[in-house]
Amino acid sequence: MNGDGSRPQPKYRRIAEELKGAIADGTYAPGDRLPGENDLMATHQVARMTARQALSVLQSEGIAEARKGAGVFVRAVRPLRRRSVPRVAREQWGAGRSVWEADAEGREVSVDRVQVSEEPVPDAIGVVLDVGPNAPVCVRRRRYALDGEPVLLATSYLPAELVRGTPVTEPDTGPGGLYARLTELGHEPVRFREEVRARMPSAEETDALALSAGTPVMLVCRTAYTEDGRAVEVNDMILRADAYVLEYGFNA
DSSP states (O other): OOSOOOOOOHHHHHHHHHHHHHHHTSSOOOOOOOHHHHHHHHHOOHHHHHHHHHHHHHHHHSSEETTTTTTTEOOOOOOOEEEEGGGGGGHTTTTTTOOTHHHTTSEEEEEEEEEEEEEEEOHHHHHHHHHOTTEEEEEEEEEEEEEEHHHHHHHEEEEEEHHHHSSGSSSOOTTHHHHHHHHHHOOOOOEEEEEEEEEEOOOOHHTTTOOOTTOOOEEEEEEOOOOOOOOEEEEEEEEETTTTTEEEEOOO
């Protein structure tokens, strides 16, 4: 035991912490190759399994990624800052800009998958939208990519009777996006509510977002309300936790 009564760290943990320190101080920059198992075995006089476990720690924490046949590299991820209040302000979408443009900060954010359909409403969504069981809803599923890498899955639910036959049901809703079209239809969103949770991804989400082992996801559920308090959209979003910083600003 250590002098303070705590248990000593396993060797692989000590090596992992040393590697993380070297990444933090810039010894290894994003995209750099980390020492391999043979290097760690020689430097720290440990068995191959110990060296492998040390590298696995960095991979499970999303700090490094393995490339088949090449080694383990420091992940080159620069998170998007998602400013949740200004991004949905009317000044944004009312001027013909997508709410996603507020996140981009000059980087390339694109929608690389879009699926629009009319489906029976899920029970929990039906309660929020105040529609009856099995009522039809317009469902918009999108995948967003940052600099060519998938970072977010979004599924919007809207009462079908509000948007049927309008641009809302098209893959490209036009300038200003969904909220601009709802405004044109007489259902302008004036208030939003977001709930945020975190968990580990499902196998399907891991595949869709190309997640490294151990990378969690953040769940953001946003509901849009009109002036009379009607919920006109529920947007369930799944965000790569390593690709986003969530920022909320409000007055005291």
